[in-house]
Amino acid sequence: MELSFYLIQLLNGIQFGFLLFLVASGLTLVFGIMDVINLAHGSFYMIGAYLAYWLTGIFGNLFLGILLAIPLAIAIGMAVEKLAIAYVYKKGHLHQVLLTYALILIFDEMQRFLWGNDSHSVDVPNLLSGSIPLTDIQVYPVYRLFISAVCIIIGIGMFYVIQKTKLGMRIRAGASNNEMVQALGINIERLFSIVFSLGVALAAFAGMIAVPVDSLYPGMGDNILIISLVVVVIGGIGSIKGAFVGAMIIGVSSIFGKTLLPDMASVIVYAMMAAILIWRPKGLFQAI
Amino acid sequence: MPSDISENNTPLIEARGLHTYYGDSHILHGIDLTIHRGETVSLIGRNGMGKTTTLRSLIGLTPPRQGTVKINGKDMTTSKVYKIVQQGIAYVPEDRGIFPNLSVNENLSMAARPGPNGREDWPLDHVLELFPRLAERLAFMGNQLSGGEQQMLTIGRALMTNPDLILLDEATEGLAPLLRKSIWSIVKEIKKAGIATIIVDRDIRTLLDIADRNIIIEKGVIVYEGNSEKLIAEPECLQKYVCV
Secondary structure, three states, X not given: OOHXXXXXXXXXXXXXXXXXXXXXXXXXXXXXXXXXXXXXXXXXHHHHHXXXXXXXHHHXXXXXXXXXXXXXXXXXXXXXXXXXXXXXXXXXXXXXXXXXXXXHHHHHHHHHHHHOOOOEOOOOOHHHOOEEEOOOOOEEEHHHHHHHHXXXXXXXXXXXXXXXXXXXXXXXXXXXXXXXXXXXXXXXXXXXXXHHHHHHHHHHHHHHHHXXXXXXXXXXXXXXXXXXXXXXXXXXXOOHHHHHHHHHHXXXXXXXXXXXXXXXXXXXXXXXXXXXXXXOOOOOOOOO | OOHHHHHOOOOOEEEEEXXXXXXXXXXXXXXXXXXXXXXXXEEEOOOOOOHHHHHHHHOOOOOOOEEEEEEOOEEOOOOOHHHHHOOOEEEEXXXXXXXXXXXXXXXXXXXXXXXXXXXXXXXXXXHHHHOHHHHOOOOOEHHHOOHHHHHHHHHHHHHOOOOOEEEEOXXXXXXXXXXXXXXXXXXXXXXXXXXXXXXXXXXXXXXXXHOOEEXXXXXXXXXXXXOHHHHHOOHHHHHHHHOO
């Protein structure tokens, strides 16, 4: 196989890694700061994807569809936080796992009820449907580069908010001692609500932007959840930097696994996790 | 001294009949406590008598099961912690509660907010004037500081909230004598600035020197209350309750 083949797989892996980063960063924030295990996090990826698919169908434009889907997804996330998650903040992980597992079932059923069991897809918008030549015969689709570019911009934005703003300082403070944060006069519930909504928005947006390169199918949120949990564990719970590095490791190894060792593809990701956990049992990085 | 201090006679804190529990353990047995503006009050007692629990009950961190806490005349007994402290109270806990993953600058800046009535007497520059040592270490992370520096940071952070009252739990615990001296001089500066304090500490002599009023707690009950001259005149009382 040619070098350009590996280059394309590497680019695909990085692009998948970026998407995983968006999903996993929300998961790791909610876990690390709020100490909430949200198994329904993958469902928001699915909800984002289906909302974008639905609205693109109505308005005939993916970008407009995504633009309208973002506030809807955030509203759904905020409602879920207020009506369900807020009740289990202090109840411990077992309650959280049971509740959010129930949410997965509810969201999956709603998806089947609204859009059925068939898989769907959305065309790449004309503006970004071209490809860039890598060699004389190999090309690379512009839309995948677009995904990576958008994820880089969001990643930088998130880094800025977390590292440089007062909100970010308070979020990081909440990760280490949330009682003290309250004792300083900060409304921790609102802070949690913001963090949760931010996490939901990131997961949903990843689902939306991935629609043209990934088909929509029942249970798509469950697959992304499991692989995102692997990313969070590898990167270190609560670490954004860890989510990024973990997402890249898993993104690239998963894509190479699928092309080079298709029979072993699903094992490779977990083998990678096991290897890293033997080396660093608490993951690669500490919480933010 | 700001004009509202002299004009407003409503107590900053008025707690009545506080009963607080940790699980099944009954810790406070009906504490009555009134703190006025600008007043420095010491809370004295042996370990496990309920000093920390009293402070935590006042701001709802360990909410009382019975009794009322009025702040500036307003009943805040069942209010959330952040709403209570927004009335102008800052808490300096025994374990200092420094955020180890934030820099000194961030530990201070994250807490910044105007006090009640929008007062902003303690901007970062002013706090750093009081703590030149912190000014030299702004980029250090919270967990890179010595115990004394951490205590300075936690007091500085409290000041960033422009409080009317600071609850200082174990103000100089575990610090070297020289550092203890500098923390006490900061407490005096705070007193001079007209901020009320409730101070818990083992250094009874210095406490008596600084406090306007002293309260002794024994097994969750206030057993003595009086100014320092009165308490010094009754050494048997200190001997009995604090063993000094």
